Amino acid sequence: MKEITTKQINGSKKIGIVVADFNSIVTNALLNGAVQKLQESAVTSEQIIVVHVPGALELARVVNKLSKSGLVDGIIALGAVIKGETNHYDYVCKETAAGLSQVSLQGAVPVMFGVLTTESLAQAIDRAGGKSGNKGTECAAGIVQMLSVEAQIDELV
Numbered sequence: 726m727k728e729i730t731t732k733q734i735n736g737s738k739k740i741g742i743v744v745a746d747f748n749s750i751v752t753n754a755l756l757n758g759a760v761q762k763l764q765e766s767a768v769t770s771e772q773i774i775v776v777h778v779p780g781a782l783e784l785a786r787v788v789n790k791l792s793k794s795g796l797v798d799g800i801i802a803l804g805a806v807i808k809g810e811t812n813h814y815d816y817v818c819k820e821t822a823a824g825l826s827q828v829s830l831q832g833a834v835p836v837m838f839g840v841l842t843t844e845s846l847a848q849a850i851d852r853a854g855g856k857s858g859n860k861g862t863e864c865a866a867g868i869v870q871m872l873s874v875e876a877q878i879d880e881l882v
């Protein structure tokens with residue numbers, strides 16, 4: 726049986742982080758968690774490109790542009806969508822998830838979905854370095870695994 730699993734990624738790989746500035750008190754914490762985890766995984770700051778967009782709905786377009794650019798080998802998309810008084814939340818969540826999923830499946834590089842979709846600011850804070858962890862940290866570990874396993878598959882082809 727051959728098992729393909731995580732190894733450290735080589736120093737030539739570039740990782741893009743596209744972060745929504747809406748609810749920046751949360752998304753900055755996600756960004757910090759992602760960068761710290763990447764650095765713990767021996768990814769240098771020179772291998773990381775950070776791009777800011779206005780809100781979650783703009784993530785997919787810029788992630789798609791970055792994916793096609795050839796500048797990066799993997800992308801982490803970070804955002805925080807927090808429910809308000811109306812059903813606008815539902816549309817933002819649905820379209821953001823659909824857009825990013827499409828880019829990851831059909832695009833050139835793997836995309837990690839690091840967009841919080843919560844009922845309250847408190848729930849978001851809990852998931853951006855609070856008692857429920859840090860979604861940015863999770864996504865950083867995930868992109869390292871994805872780049873590693875995809876490279877190993879390419880070597881078998």
Ligand SMILES: Nc1c(NC[C@H](O)[C@H](O)[C@H](O)CO)[nH]c(=O)[nH]c1=O
Binds near residue numbers: 747782805807
């Ligand atoms: N309410 C939230 C938004 N709304 C803004 C949209 O994402 C978008 O920027 C706007 O509709 C213009 O196209 N964005 C978030 O990231 N989080 C929210 O809670």
Ligand SMILES: CC(=O)[C@@H](O)COP(=O)(O)O
Binds near residue numbers: 807808810812814
């Ligand atoms: C997720 C959102 O778009 C939300 O912030 C909008 O708030 P509201 O539904 O009160 O307009």
